[in-house]
Amino acid sequence: MIHFSHAQSVCRVHKINRSIDINGKANDEVWKDIPSVKGFTQNFPTDSAKAKFDTEVKMCYDNKNIYVLAYMHDTTKKDYVIQSYKRDFSIKNTDAFIVSISPLNDKINGFSFGTSPVGAQREGLIALSGAGGVTTAWDNKWFCETSRDANGWYAEYKIPFKTLRFKKGSNNWGINFARFDLKNNENSTWVKVPLNFNLSHLGFLGEMHFDEPVKKSGANLVFIPYVTGGASFNYQKAPNPKINNLASAGFDAKLGVTSSLNLDLTVNPDFSQVEVDDQVVNLDRFELFFPEKRQFFIENSDLFDAFGFSKIRPFFSRRIGLYKGENIPIISAARLSGSINKNWRIGFMDMVTNQQNDLNLPTQNYVVFALQRRVFDRSNIGLIAVAKQSFKKGQSIKKQSNTLIGADYNIYSKNNKWQGKIFYHHTFNTKANIDANANATWLQYNTSRINISWNHEYVGKLYNAEVGFVPRIGYFRLEPYVAYTHYPKSKKLFSMVGNVYYSQYWSMFTKQSTDRLNRLTYTLNFKSSAVFAVSVSDVQTRLINTFNISGKNKFNIAAGNYFYRFASMNFSSNFRKKIYGSLSVNYGSYYERYRLGYGASIGFRFQPYGTISFSADRNELLKKDQNIHLTLLGSRLDLTFSRNVFFSNLLQYNTQQNLFNINTRLQWRFKPMSDLYIVYTDIYDAMLNKRVRAFQIKLTYWFNL
Secondary structure (H helix, E strand, O other), rough: EEEEEOOOOEEEEEEEEOOOOOOOOOOOOOHHHOOOOOOOOEEEOOOOOOOOOOEEEEEEEEOOEEEEEEEEEEOOOOOOOOOOOOOOOOOOOOOEEEEEEOOOOOOOEEEEEOOOOOOOOEEEOOHHHHOOOOOOOOOOOOOOEEEEEEEEEEEEEHHHHHHHOOOOOOOEEEEEEEEHHHHHOOOEEEOOOOOOOOOOOOOOEEEEEEEEOOOOOOEEEEEOOOOEEEEEEEEEOOOOOOEEEEEEEEEEEEOOOOOEEEEEEEEOOOOOOOOOOOOOOOOOOOOOOOOOOOOOHHOOOOHHHHOOOOOEEOOOOHHEEOOOOOOOOOOEEEEEEEEOOOEEEEEEEEEEEOHHHHHHEEEEEEEEEEEEEEOOEEEEEEEEEEEEEEEEEEEEHHHHHHEEEEEEEEEOOOOOOEEEEEEEEEEEOOOOOOEEEEEEEEEEOOOOOEEEEEEEEEEEEOOOOOOOOEEEEEEEEOOOOOEEEEOOOOEEEEEEEEEEEEEEEEEEEOOEEEEEEEEEEEEEEOOOEEEEEEEEEEEEEEEOEEOOOOOOOOEEOOEEEEEEEEEEEEEEEEOOOEEEEEEEEEEEEEEEEEEEEEEEEEEEEEEOOOOEEEEEEEEEEEOOOOOOOEEEEEEEEEEEEEEEEEEEEEEEEEEOOOOOEEEEEEEEEEOOOOOEEEEEEEEOOOOHHHHHHHEEEEOOOOOEO
């Protein structure tokens, strides 16, 4: 029984006295007595009209679960756009219904649960108000069924309270419903979301009032043991390959300390089921960032890794358990994270990695502490402390420690037009601590037509965040940005966006400009989802040291001050089609050379069973008698034989890294959140000489205790 007031976007959810056996239909007697929430508003192609095809939603709950029934009206005869049965499908490529829930109603953090017309599931975490979208690397137990008829499709959810993190005794949560109707080229939401925001943004929520305060649903303890077996062969140890036994066992455990605070424990974790990183050609002289994919680090990850900026991160979890592409065994780890109440969040992490003699790495202990306080409507202040200490035979090693302390102020205005960040971080080690800080100020004003941002950064010469991601130190940077969007009255064109971007770095060592980029970009966004963009760039780069482009010593660029310009063009086709692709071309000067870069990708969707894609990128760095050709080829096959059996195969060939790798993974989800993985990896050099080969089988089982 939901009573709905559209003016206030409030719904009352009444309690039921029995569970619902979900089947993706509206035939349970409970649903007949519950009125529908409806009247969805478009987000795309406009945010000023009602949805052409409305969506109706019903909700109720018992002592253990929240239930959702949605019906997506649709009388067109076209095919639904369905990527596959794959879990955590890409939301922009699939028709879907999404529920966004903020149990604390703080409009900062929440959960996302989605499904497609064939019942593929997608769950994720929403952090930082949803400005960065949804983190689908998070997995947890919930249930969903779907069905279709001549006038649309049904989605029925059962979400256990144990899956959510909420304050016991609360009865007022934030909620919104979204529908991605790619079939009819329309997106819509229950509570209106302006078209310049993503549909899961938590700045736009209705209120869900429970009939009674929500109670903690009993003990919340999850035990996830694993066993794995296999072997790896390192053929670089001539004349005979080095063989490593991959047999292992360990476990993860999740304990709900409170309904909103969770304790994660792990002993000898294994990450063999994690997909490998997509390779890229790096024409920059700094380290590239790759996102975290390991499940242990995902939940509440924003408490730890959202401090700083993307390239001034005081904490980066991939520094733990990984070193130069090698896995470093994590002996044990514990993490306490979550919300104390609506205004306070806390995180604490302690990890120990094993000694690796062949890499000359001692035992390492990592400790991270984070505290966040909500201020005003949605802004927050955060404190972080990170410590790393090396040990040998149980004794700490002098001069092998690193400590960081920092504070961030994250700004989110009540009207959603202003966003920003101010932070100061300081590192402490055995060296002098003068000029060992990093600080920045970023502020953005964003409406449907205007986007203006300002950023300054400073990283001291002795700033040393060993457990962070900071590709360069000893610099000052300015970075303004201005963009204007025009929405023409056109049947085909959605928007025209022009932007000007400026970035300049000054070295604190030499007091000179080291990098400057001026870029002008013009983008056409079509209603079909196709995109065409052109840009021109003016660049200055001062090399303090020799820079190697290709990984081969003979292709070095001498130190000096370089000025160069280039232009680029990018096009991506309508991804709602079963065949889709992209093209890119860039040409201009590059240091003392000329650079011609071009690339293409094409994908095929044979729904609902999967996709196959091919990509090719080539950079020709031209100079008389010394041309350099860098090639990156890739192919990805994703097959989903059902909602429980997934197969993926990734091929990558990279001449810059002198690498050709094959990664194949078969996953069978034989019970909810319980999996059997079979993983095969083959790594060659570019001449197809074997480097490493590995085969591994892993079994995990999810126990609710």
